[in-house]
Amino acid sequence: MTKYIIQRLIALIITLFLIMTIAFLVVRLMPGSFYDNQDLPETVIQAINAKYHFDKPLIVQYFYFIGNILHWDWGTSIAIQPNVPVFDLLKTRVPISLQINLISLFISIPIGIAAGSLAAIKKNTLVDHFISFMVVIFISVPSFIFATALQYFLAYKGGLFPIIYDAAAAMGTQKAMSMFLPVMALTFSPIARVTRYLRAELAETMNSEFLLLARTKGLTYRQAIMRHGMRNSFLPLANIIIPMFTNILGGSLVIERIFSIPGMGGMMIDSISVSDHSVTIAILMFYSFISLVTMLIVDISYGIIDPRIRVGGRK
């Protein structure tokens, strides 16, 4: 198992390096320049280019970039927050995005599991039909529609929650209230996905022979479901729950705009539109890192949960 993990870690580092190289080339070759919105004479542009090595060939710029990364220097922003190290810039935004996303994930999983189990146990009843109907709605309607509707009805019309996120509020009820709607808007899709997946898995498990055997052993219906049915149905759930985190991060870009959350979403778009290349590359690397780590966790957890698919195990 250790060898397998080491192999996967090496693969992760190589993949990250490749992504970094491609990101650097794509971003630098994109049309547009930091100077486009500035009324700067050509002589000044040349001087600034020389300062940031933009006057050098792309390959030389790439080596400067790699050399800096090896010293954990991600460069400085030139437009979003001029002169601020990119890493410091991310440090202020990442916790806000993570906070919203993690809370929504932790809320959606238990609700999804409960709804999925209930739908499977009450299969083909009114409860199952209602849950399945809600699942279709939650999956097919994009999160920003829910966000807009929640904001309009619960915040603006109902006055139950603040209309926008309160960035200045200290930790407490005020902060929690302002986070409620964005978190809620982000939970609908994961809830639906977990519910749908678990319903299908559990319904299939409930018809399996080993569950029949469990019942014939003398277990009650409830005991058979809880001890054997649930456990077996949970295994494939790992396949969707962990990568779901990456999906939620993507969905939060729009939600952050709607609720004025100063997270990563807005900064990613802004950095591209003002050609702040260092910031764009750093954000791309952040998302890539999160995706690769979640994939690694899925792979490792598979190995732990199901020894049959453990790579590099005993033959």
Add this chain to the structure above:
Amino acid sequence: MNKKTMFRGILVLMLLLMLLSGCNNNAKVEQQPEETTPEEAPSAASNVVTDEGYGILKEATTATVGSLNPQTYSSSYQSTVLNRIAIRLYAYLPNSDYTSYELRGELAEGAPEMMDESGKVWKIKLREGVKWANGDVLDAEDVLYTFKRLLDPKMVQPRGGGFSKDYIEISNAEQYYLQNGEGGIQTDWEEVGIKMLDPLTIEVTTVDKQSATEVMSHFTHTAHAIVYDKLYEECMNAEGTETLYGTDKDKFMSSGKFVLENWIPDALVVYKKNPNYFEKDSIKLAGIETKVVENAGTKMQLFENGEIDYLGLSTEDYLKHDQDPRVLSEPGNAITYISINTVNPDKPILANKNFRMAMTYAVDRKGITDITKDVPANYMISTRQVIDPATGARYRDTDLAKANISENYGYDPKLAKEYFDKAMQEEGLKTLELTMLYSDSERYKTMTEYLQKQLPVIFGEDQFTLKVQAMPSSQLLSLKKTWKKDPTAYELTWSAWSGNELAPWNAMKYWTGSYSRKNEPFSNEEFNNIWDEVNFGESRFEAGKKLEYTARMEQIILEEVPFIPVAEGRSYYLKSDRVHLAFPHWINKIDFGWAYASIVE
């Protein structure tokens, strides 16, 4: 799973949630400036202004502030923020009866004093007793330090070029600033035309003869606001090439009308009245709170809930509120026009003046602006541009400017067709297909689609086709500027131009031959000569000459048709009744004067 295990699980989940919601770096307890209660506060109607002020003006903006370092600022919104919290030598401030602006000293005590007959050496006396927000004295040393850093050859600050040469050219400043670049000449700071004579006096030496108004205007620029030397130095990197000054609320020192109380980038700016400001009685507010809200719908909800005091209206929202007495109208500064790539080798007809004339007469400006709620414009200098900053006289109100405008906003389909047929004959074409690029905003989409329908009707549907293509505005802007390297970059597209509203003659530099970053090819020798004369020639000091030169420059553009002016943008705002503006209407350089407003509960 037994009940005990389940309970433990819930407990762990709750702890995790609490931990997560506490991991935000910004979640510090901030002392917000509290709105004074009506009982404690003096009545706004009594006109008693206290050092603390009364009421918080609540704003929302789509723009964000990346830095509060005046020397690196880039957006007009950053300029608005900095003009509230940073002091400059001169500024456009309200006149005594709040009917117009005045160009006066902010840190400077009065107008600059001419020290010799040549008009090249100027002495600027500073106010005594001006203080930073921390109580330190702000004097000529700070001013000198600011300008030295602005021109620092190692830092190469983007705003250094404008400081060395704009309204005035400071002697040896550009040479000092660009000395490390290719072909740079080694220059000592002592050679630059800025000196400190005593702790309250600086001396500025210029290359050309200047007027006092020109010297004052030069130092009104936001980038020339004074920085706090101690903090600036503390925030400097080891190589002396970059500073973190102004990148955090603790790395900025206020000195303007307001003091920066809190700043969370991309989220919030909170200001508190500065009781040490030299004209503190002109500020009635206790503070201003600005939230960053990008979604227009969210902004409207905040306004209707009373959480913000005013908001800018989109065309759609304006149509819903056009009869509302709370609507404020701001004249536009930008002229929207059709850029024509006259050097495109694939479409030589674009270089044909008859074709460009045909386009000019074919554009139904009134029809377009009736939809977009802008003002039709067949001119290049907008209505808010002032020709005489001393009197506030607007350029468009003068007879010379009026003479440049043709009837019916230049719309004449019959004449358009005549010019079109002539151009097609000259180019030997039977049919013509052009592509128009537009940025993906609703306004440009509407205007482009209008032309797509209208132009073939005028030129003949069997002869002319207009293809349209949308693209992100930043990409379009870059593409337009590549016409020198790639002449096929575009055929037709939209651009907008806004010059300095108090110096339209200076803003015309965009169309001079030497200006390298314009969107479309245009060069005219007479135009270049006039621009040089109106900005640097001796005759500019003669009465009426600036107007005459400016009108002629506009006339040349309208005759040569390197592009086609279409509309003048207009902005609309919706204001809450609790805000009373000090000015009766929009004023140049002051706008609606939100900073001078008062709150009436």
